[in-house]
Structure formats: structure tokens, C-alpha cells
Amino acid sequence: MRTGLRRGPEAGPTGRADPVRRRRTRLVATVLCTTVTGGVLAGTGSAAAATSYELTVVMLGRDGAPAADNDLFVADYENGTTTTVSEPSGTARVELPGGDYLLQSAVHAGERTDRLTRPWLRLNGDTTVVLDARTTRPVDVTVERPDARLVQGMVGASMLTGKGTVRVPVVLFDDFADVGTGQTGPDAPADRFVGSAQFTLAVPDADGAVTDSPYSYSLAWFTPGRAYTGTRRVRDAELATVHTVNRPQEDERSGGKFAVATYTRLPNVSTLAPSLPVRLPGVRTELFTTRDTSWQLELSPQTTPSPDPPRWWQTVLARAYRAGHRYREVWNGGGVFGPALPGPESLVEWAVAYPGALGVRVPLYSAGADVWGSSAVDRAHTVGYRDGQPVCESDRPAECFVEGTPPAGDYRLRTEAIRGHTDLSTRISAEWAFRHAGPVPGRTTPLPLQVVRFDAGLDEANTAPGGRLHPVTVTVQRNPGSVRAGVRSLTVDASFDDGASWQRAPVTLSGDSGLVVLRHPPTGHVSLRARAVDTAGNSVDQTIVRAYRLR
Incomplete structure (x- = not known):
């Protein structure tokens, strides 16, 4: 699923398990999500098909009836x-045109669901298929730490069709005894079908929540060509171990953290996962599987009442780990909240020209270069121009949308956002100037936007030492997929009075990055301003008031 403008103006990061079917008090759900256009048909075939056949599916329970x-x-x-x-x-009959199909049945009995998948069925005549719940196998995973308990399990699949990726309905559960899975019939081609499973484990608190769990497991597996079945035993040494420090942006005491696995060998194949409560501020050791997997990670606040979308979030769209390695991550700390253009290109559309529109939505509050950061603001204003004439306007930070085929021209986009719920990045403004060569029929073209990232070597509280010289690394980050261009010039200014006055800081430039050395006063805040121009003449002017604190 691609992120950015297609998410909609109010959408937050995706991938949370959002069940549409609950069975009593257990979390057992079937979720359908497709990335193709097409109706959901109940017992009808394609009207365009020349020849249709009757598919009869007999579904048997665990008692054989x-x-x-x-x-x-x-x-x-x-x-x-x-x-x-x-x-x-128990017997379904469907008229379908001849072709290749996937079949999946879910048989429910009380709290239990048995899921049988036939990944590949070639329909070239009237056909009867029996899906027998007695052939399913238990689903289970065992980890080293004996106090770990299953928070949520998910078994699903994705199929790659001629029109895109279809996510097959998944089953969600919080007790391994409630589910069985199995496969009948031959495997599908490995590049057309992928089974998947993800299991999230943690240590329950006295009230059954996991807010204070010292660790969590996010375990995911993908089975190309086959349905996911069976049990697994996992050792910590086979996993990546990540020591995380989770910090609030305001005075929140708890947040939600989720990790969704993505299969790296095929596009748009991913799992679902719950949002685990986490203490803010707090620490947690997170363990991840790594084979053919990258992880979408997110931290957001948990408040009462809880707004939708949340007041802020920090999301990493694709982070890969190595088995047996240890990592340390600080969320909402150690970095300047500012504009970013994180990848990968396959997942994002931050600034693009569609065949019939042009849109920009740049994340303004990212704590790292690979982070999509969003924040509630007190006010914002964005306006776009083409050849000096206004073409779009919005009250959202760095977001503007131009209807109609975007012609070639010189474009300029200005944005300003102000927030008061924190003393960091209280005002962010940017102005982008770029040349668009015009639409390419049938293609989406990333626009040549760029942002400037600052790495000031901050501590977990986003502070740096005062009263001394301090180095800051400055990097120009380009819109993923846009035409490559080098950095022609990069200038940086610093302010120690919230932008009332500015001092030029000489930049030692090397490629897309540079180094500046600032003379910090003893206390207060540091504001940063930068201008970058690439070798194609595209530019960005960017200001962050109160980028970080001094101690």
C-alpha cells in the first residue's frame, strides 16, 4: 500500500489489525483488503467471460458434517x-469464468476457526472441491522467555493478480487453541501467492494489559506459493534485538507501538498487527524476525479522549534488521523534528504529478530522515503557484492538491505551520521552487522536491550542550524516485532568539551533506534556517524555530 496523498488528509499509518468480525469475547476476525478495483461478487461470474463453469465447494466441520x-x-x-x-x-455453488483461482474457507465452531486454503485451482470445467476442517493443523509459536503470552496472532495471505495485489481475508486470534490452518491442492507459483503469519507476544500486567511489558516479540513469516501452517520454535539468538527508548512529545503517559511485517521479495505483501500499549517515557526490548522482512513501525500517543488521527505519530515505513544483531532506537528523542522525505519509493507519494493531477504532502515533523512524522498544529497555511499564478491552497501543513492535468511550468509551494503543545519545532516554514516538465501519459512522476535534515547529535531529551562549540551535520534529502541531481549550494543560519536575528554558519559541503559548527549560548533554544539549490535549479528554503534545546 502506497503512503502519502492516497492515504487521505486525515489518514494515519496503516497496518493496524482492525477486525470486522468478532466471535464472542475472542478476537477472531476476517479482514479483506484489496489494492485493485473490482466488486465483491456473491455467487456471480464475470459478464465478459465467454464460458462459465459451476464451482461447487463442500465445507465440512471438525465433526465431518x-x-x-x-x-x-x-x-x-x-x-x-x-x-x-x-x-x-455447507455447500456453496458459484458460476465463474474459466481461469485460475484461489479458494479459502473459514469454518467456525464456537470460539474456533479452521482456515483451509487452496492456493491454485485451474477451473476449466464444472468442478467440486471439498474443504475439510479435520485436515487443518495447529498454529503455535514457542519463544525462549517463559512469561511471554500471545497478544495477537494473524494468519493471512496475499495474491498477485493481473490488476494488483489482493489481500486474502485473515484470521486474527488471541489464543492458539482457537485456530487451525491447512492447505489442500497444489502450491501456487511463488510469485503469485504468498502465505503469511505474524505473532505478537508480550508480558501481561496485573490487569491483563501489556503497558509495562519489558519486552515484546514481533514474529512474522512468509511462505511463497503455500498457505501458512504449523508450529514454530524460536530462539532469541535467531532474532534482531532492539532496545527502544520511547518518549512523549507532550505530557502523555502512555502510547501505542505497532510493528507490521512486509515481505521484501514481492510488492504490497504485508501482515496486520495490534497496537501495543507502551509507557511514556519508558524502555522496552523488542525482538524481530528478519528473513525476507522489513518492518513498518509506529509510535503514537494514547490519550482519553483519543482523537483520530492522533495528535502526533512517528512512523518508519520500512526498517530492516539482521538476525543476531543488537540495535538501539530512540523514539521522539535524539533528533530535530523537521521536514523529511522518507522512502522507499515503492511505498510513498509525497510529491507527485499524476496523469490528471498534481499533489504534495511533505511530512513536516519527522524526528529522523527515515521517519514519517506528523503533528497536530494550531494553524497552518499552504499555497502553490505555477508560473506565478495560484493553483492550490490549503490549511494543512505542506499539503496542496492541483486538480487537472499538471502542465509544464515553474512551480512554487509555500507552507507554514505553528504548534504550541511542545517547546520544540514551534514554527516550521518552507518554500519549494521546482520545474515540472509536464505529464507523462499513464505514469506518476515524483516531483524534484528536497528538504534539509539536521543532525545535531542530541540526547534523548532533544538537547545539546550549551556554552560551547557544537557540530551539526546538514543533509539534503530528495523526494524518492525524483530525477537525480546534485547539491549546487547549501547555506545555513542559526538563531538563538527564536528567529528574531540570524547568524550565518559556514558550511563545509561534501556531496549531499555538509558540516556546520555553532557557538551555543549557555541555555535556551537553537533555531535553524537553510537554503539548498540543486544542479537542476530546484530549491528549498526551510526554517525551524526552536529546533532543539540547550542545557
Whole structure:
């Protein structure tokens, strides 16, 4: 799933498990999410098909009798069309055009769900398939730490069709005894179907929550060509171990942390995961599987009442770890909250020209170069121009959308955002100037925007020593996928009176990065201003008032 403008103006990071079906008090859910356009059909075939056949699916329960409580999902590999059926008789009949299909049944009995998948069925005549819940196997994972308990398990799959990726309905559960999985029939091609599972474990508090859990496990596996089945035993030495320091942005006492696994060998194949409560400020050791996996990570506040979207979030879209290695991460600390253009290109559309529109949505409050950071603001204003004429305007930070085919021209985008719920990055402004060469038919073109990132070597509280010389690394970060250009010039100014006056700081430039040395006063805040121009003439002027504290 791509991030940025397509997320919608109010959307937060995705990947949280959001069940649409609950069975009593257990968390057992079926979720359907597709990235293709197409209707959900109930027992109908494609009107465009020349020849249709009857597919009969018999669903049996664990007692061998027809299962009255069932869900059947059928999807077409050619165009991503999906069919969902619930048939109390246990036998579903669907007319479908000839082709290659995926079948999946979920048979429910009390708290238990048995999920059977046939990854590949070639339909070239009337066909009967029996999906028997008695053939499923237990799902379980065992870790070294004996006090770890399952918070949520997820078993799902994704199929790559001729029109995009379809996420097959998943089953969510909080007790391994509540689920069984199995496969019937042949494997699918490994580049067309991927089974998946993710298990989140932690130590329950006295009240059953995991807010004060000293550690968590995020364990995910992908099975190309096959449905995920069976049990696993995992040793800590096989995992990446990440010591995390989680800090608030305001006076929050708790937050939500989630980790969603993405399969690195194929596009748009990922899992679902719960948001784990975490103490703010606090520390936690997080353990991750690593094989063919990158992780989307997010921290956001938990408050009462809880606004949607949250008042702030910090999201890493794709972070890879190595098995057996140890890492340390500080969330909301150690960095300047400022504009960023994180990748990877396959997941983001921060500033793009579509065939019929042009849009910009630059994250303004990112604590790191690979972080998508967002914040509530007291007020914001963004306006865009083409060849000196206004073409878009919004009251959102660094967000503007131009309807209609974007012609070639010289574009300029100005934004300012002010926030008062923290003493850091209280005012951020930026102005981008860039040349757009015009639309490319049928293609989305990343625009040549750039931002300036500051690494001031801050501590966990976002402070630096006062009363001394202090180095700051300055880096120009370009919009992922945009035409490559070098840095022609980079200037930096510093202010120690909240932007009332500025002092030029000479830059030692090397490639896309430079180094400045600031003379800090004993206390207060440091504000930073920069201008970068690339070798194609595109530029950014950027100001962050109260970028960091002095101690």
C-alpha cells in the first residue's frame, strides 16, 4: 500500500489489525483488503467471460458434517475479482469464468476457526472441491522467555493478480487453541501467492494489559506459493534485538507501538498487527524476525479522549534488521523534528504529478530522515503557484492538491505551520521552487522536491550542550524516485532568539551533506534556517524555530 496523498488528509499509518468480525469475547476476525478495483461478487461470474463453469465447494466441520457457519472466499488471478459466500448448508455453488483461482474457507465452531486454503485451482470445467476442517493443523509459536503470552496472532495471505495485489481475508486470534490452518491442492507459483503469519507476544500486567511489558516479540513469516501452517520454535539468538527508548512529545503517559511485517521479495505483501500499549517515557526490548522482512513501525500517543488521527505519530515505513544483531532506537528523542522525505519509493507519494493531477504532502515533523512524522498544529497555511499564478491552497501543513492535468511550468509551494503543545519545532516554514516538465501519459512522476535534515547529535531529551562549540551535520534529502541531481549550494543560519536575528554558519559541503559548527549560548533554544539549490535549479528554503534545546 502506497503512503502519502492516497492515504487521505486525515489518514494515519496503516497496518493496524482492525477486525470486522468478532466471535464472542475472542478476537477472531476476517479482514479483506484489496489494492485493485473490482466488486465483491456473491455467487456471480464475470459478464465478459465467454464460458462459465459451476464451482461447487463442500465445507465440512471438525465433526465431518457440513459446516453451517462458514465463509468462502474465491479470487481470480487474472483480474483480481473476488467472490464471498456464506452458505448455511455447507455447500456453496458459484458460476465463474474459466481461469485460475484461489479458494479459502473459514469454518467456525464456537470460539474456533479452521482456515483451509487452496492456493491454485485451474477451473476449466464444472468442478467440486471439498474443504475439510479435520485436515487443518495447529498454529503455535514457542519463544525462549517463559512469561511471554500471545497478544495477537494473524494468519493471512496475499495474491498477485493481473490488476494488483489482493489481500486474502485473515484470521486474527488471541489464543492458539482457537485456530487451525491447512492447505489442500497444489502450491501456487511463488510469485503469485504468498502465505503469511505474524505473532505478537508480550508480558501481561496485573490487569491483563501489556503497558509495562519489558519486552515484546514481533514474529512474522512468509511462505511463497503455500498457505501458512504449523508450529514454530524460536530462539532469541535467531532474532534482531532492539532496545527502544520511547518518549512523549507532550505530557502523555502512555502510547501505542505497532510493528507490521512486509515481505521484501514481492510488492504490497504485508501482515496486520495490534497496537501495543507502551509507557511514556519508558524502555522496552523488542525482538524481530528478519528473513525476507522489513518492518513498518509506529509510535503514537494514547490519550482519553483519543482523537483520530492522533495528535502526533512517528512512523518508519520500512526498517530492516539482521538476525543476531543488537540495535538501539530512540523514539521522539535524539533528533530535530523537521521536514523529511522518507522512502522507499515503492511505498510513498509525497510529491507527485499524476496523469490528471498534481499533489504534495511533505511530512513536516519527522524526528529522523527515515521517519514519517506528523503533528497536530494550531494553524497552518499552504499555497502553490505555477508560473506565478495560484493553483492550490490549503490549511494543512505542506499539503496542496492541483486538480487537472499538471502542465509544464515553474512551480512554487509555500507552507507554514505553528504548534504550541511542545517547546520544540514551534514554527516550521518552507518554500519549494521546482520545474515540472509536464505529464507523462499513464505514469506518476515524483516531483524534484528536497528538504534539509539536521543532525545535531542530541540526547534523548532533544538537547545539546550549551556554552560551547557544537557540530551539526546538514543533509539534503530528495523526494524518492525524483530525477537525480546534485547539491549546487547549501547555506545555513542559526538563531538563538527564536528567529528574531540570524547568524550565518559556514558550511563545509561534501556531496549531499555538509558540516556546520555553532557557538551555543549557555541555555535556551537553537533555531535553524537553510537554503539548498540543486544542479537542476530546484530549491528549498526551510526554517525551524526552536529546533532543539540547550542545557
